[in-house]
Amino acid sequence: RNQPTLPTTIAHEKRVNPFMRCDQTPVIAAARAQIGQDLKSPAEVLAVVRAWKDRF
Numbered sequence: 001r002n003q004p005t006l007p008t009t010i011a012h013e014k015r016v017n018p019f020m021r022c023d024q025t026p027v028i029a030a031a032r033a034q035i036g037q038d039l040k041s042p043a044e045v046l047a048v049v050r051a052w053k054d055r056f
Helices: 010-016 025-035 042-055
Strands: none
């Protein structure tokens, strides 16, 4: 059918999905607060957010 399987867009996901916003201040701050240390890259932020989700 050539239609998406989910009712969303990449633009919407970039606004709301923390996995796609690892370079944005609110997500960085939440990840830092979660582990209590500074994070140096979006990849480090992503790793923390992913581990956090695994424990949710």
